[in-house]
Amino acid sequence: MNQPASLRDHLRQMLALLEGERQALAALDMDRIVSCADGKLELCAVMERCNKADLDEECTGLLDAVKRLNEVNRKLRNLIANNLQARLHSLTGAVNVYSGQRPSVIAEMPR
Secondary structure (H helix, E strand, C coil): CHHHHHHHHHHHHHHHHHHHHHHHHHHCCCHHHHHHHHHHHHHHHHHHHHCCHHHHHHHHHEEEEHHHHHHHHHHHHHHHHHHHHHHHHHHHCCCCCCCCCCCCCCCCCCC
16 A cells, blocks of 8 residues: 555656646746756656556546646647747758658659
């Protein structure tokens, strides 16, 4: 019975950490973003050692909330990265080499 309480505590810590990460992303606080990333890695390592068979209903709900908040933060990180990339391209006049878009017309190679 001790294990689920420990896992529950770790999941609550992860939720708090993810909320802090979201605030750091919104404020573009690089030091806090990095410390949150380190904290997430440490908590994940601890939770990997927990017994998955001991997941109760509350832990399952917390785990679902952690997944959702992590996904929100991932989307926010990607949005910030895309915005930064667009600004850098507009400043430098560079062409987006890695856009993933294919040219509309493909020329044949000369024989």
